Amino acid sequence: MNLNIDAVKDMTYDAIVIGSGVSGGWAAKELTEKGLRVLMLERGRPLEHVTGYTEALKAPWEMPENVRLGDLAPKYSQTPLGSALTVPTYWMPGQETSYRQDKPFRWLRPSIVGGKSIMWGRQSYRFSDIDFEANAKEGIGVDWPIRYKDIAPWYSYVEKIAGISGEKLGLPQLPDSEFLPPMDMYLVEKEVRKRIEKNFPGRIMTIGRTANLSEAQKVHVETGRTACQYRNQCIRGCPYGGYFSTQSCTLPPAVKTGRLTLRPHSVVTEIMYDSKKQRASGVRIKDAETLENREYFAKLIFVCASAMASTALLMNSVSDRFPNGMGNDSGQLGHxxxxxxxxxxxxxxxxxxxxxxxxxxxxxxIYIPRYRNIGADKRDYLRGFGYQGGGGRQGWQHHVAELSFGPSLKEELTKPGLWNMGLTGFGEQLPEFKNRMYLDKSKPDKWGMPMLAFDAEIGENEKKMRVDMINDAQEMLEKAGLINVKPYDQGSVLGQAVHEMGTARMGRDPKTSVLNGNNQIHAVKNVFVTDGACMTSSACVNPSLTYMALSARAADFAVRELKALRM
Structure with missing residues (x-):
């Protein structure tokens, strides 16, 4: 791998990949393995696999930010504070990621090679035909230009390489993956599972489907990975390669080809458009350290900067042909x-x-797949939700309020408390034109890019759904025989789940969508967007596995098209 910091004579590549997270890593791997010379541009700093995870093996008292939460909040106001307490250097300081909120929004931005693939939650689920068909059947938004059968082979392909552990269920609303052996459930989870399935036919509890290697197979060992060590310190970066990340999984094979050039500290400011060829010619960047401007050229451009950043880049890429942003003939960009x-x-x-x-x-x-609005179940809202959660035994902390002291307190502290169990609902949000992001060009950031503004919120459909989300959770735990069951609703602001989607959606008609069924911009066929920006609906499952499959699929299509043009 060439770490290209200094100026180079040859600025032309076969393909440029913008972003190095989940989608960008897959794009780089697939394009280089198919013979293309690829330039990967990442705005963040380098992060080397193994040696770069400086906090991964430290004890809690050795952590550099072992301070009060309140002391960190101002500095890392736009990051998950739990992550800021562990490895704050992974994230952009608050003053560098400012944005405007017309309605409350959280935009969480890492600033490292690998992006959020380093600290993601790793829950990995397939979309189903129920998800791909919902918009068309219900008259919501626009129809997906693909169906499950189009992406299923690519789910299988990326799953075998990434490594997804889980349990086969045979559910139409949650298709099975290519699974490694499932992780085991705790005793309380097994008991709750039995009682939920007895009292609520059609509701199933399973172990989470996660991109942690429950066992390392040949394809994983060949890239230097080993099985999950059950340390639960994934958010710090895993030197064992026990979970999927760009550094552990997709960069090594790309580097092995000798055809990848990685350039960190590169803020892409514009995709350049050649009006004569009706294609993108390359990109303009600003070096994040020197603020120097440069240009790079390529036949293919994959935009994988994360949903909000990718759309912002398209909006900022204006020309005589695209005065309102590249590919925005439909007026849907940002919505x-x-x-x-x-x-x-x-x-x-x-x-x-x-x-x-x-x-x-x-x-x-654990995971409880969607069961609302499935089959005969009909609610007063559209779509549905699933539950994530888990159980365990309370530790010594449940004695914090203990009034005793001396030997009796020490004895009590050696005894674990009761088993506990929690369920947290994750619900689908419908696509609505009014939920949008846009550029505030009056307030450029330190790199000269317009500030992003967000004007989006959950709607009435989601609010109706939340009534079931809280009531069902309480009822299931009570029927399972738990005591002191406490429902909660802490409110949900867009961005908090870090599953931002939409704003450059796929569709069948250029008049109502930005991308076609191959993730190409309708009017700029050599530009592909394969991260969360491309999503036409959100389903209720974690979306990263779908980004992987779409990225691999689009790269395969792009290379075949490129070779056909050369013939």
Missing amino acids: NLMDHHFRIGATGQWEGGQDRYYYGRRANG
Whole structure:
């Protein structure tokens, strides 16, 4: 891999990949393995696999930010504070990622090679035909230009390489993946599962489907990965390669080809358009350290900067042909912003199993697939939700309020508390034109890019759904025999789930969408957008696995098209 910091004589490549996260990593891997010379541009700093995860093996008291939460909040106001407490250098400081909120929004931005693939939640689920067909059947938004059969082979392809552990269920609303062995459930989870499935036919609890290697197979070992160590420190970066990340999984094979050039500290400011050829010719960047402007040229451009940043780049790429942003003939660019709404559910305690405990720190939880508006179930809202969560035994912390002291307190501290169990709902958000992002050109950032502004919120459909999300969670835990069941609704602001989608959606008609069924901009066939910006609806499952499959699929198509043009 060439770490291209200094100026180079040859600025032309076969393909440029913008962004190095989940989507960008897959694009770079597939394009280089198919014979293309690829330039990967990343605005963040370099982060080397293994040696770059400087906090990965530290004890809590060795962490550099072992300070009060309140002290960190101003500096890292736009990052998850839990992550800022562990590895703050992964994230952009708040003053560098400012944006305007017409309505409350959270935009979480890492500033490293690998992007959010380093600290993502790793829950990996396939969309189903129920998801791909919903818009057309219900008259919502526009129809997806693909169906499950179009992407299913690509799900299988990326799953075998990434490594997804889980349990086959045979559910139409949640297609099975190419699974590694499932992780085990804790005792309380097994008990709750049995009782939910007995009391609520059609509701199933399974172990989470996660991109952690429950076992390392040949394809994983060949890139230097090994099985998950059950440390549950994934957010710091994994030196064992126990979970999927760009550094552990997609960069190594791309580097092995000798055809990848990675340039960090590169803020892409514009995609250049050649009006004579009706194609993009390359990109303009600003060096994040020197503020020097440069240009790079390529036959293919893959935009994988994350949903909001990718759309902002298209909006900022104006020309005589595209005065309102590249590919924006439909007027849909920036609209139909979606996220999952969550932070709602219930918790409870179980008085049984006092002679049992668990071993290790499983980096995973449980999952209850969507069951609302499936089959005969009909609600007063559209779509549905699933639950993530898990159980465990309380530790010594439940004695914090203990009034005793001395030997009796020490004795009590050696005993674990009750088993507890929690369910958190993740609901689908409908695409709505009014939910949007746009550029505030009156307020450029330090690199000269317009500030982003967000004007989006959950709608009435989602609010109706949340009634079921909290009530069902409480009812299931109570029917499972838990005590002290407490429902909660902490509110959900777009961006908090870090599943931003839409704003450059796929569709069948150039008049109503930005991209076609191959993730190409309708009017600029050599520009592909394969991250969350391309999504036409959000489903209720974590979307990263779909980004992987779409990126691999689009890269395959792009190379075949490129070779055909050369003939």
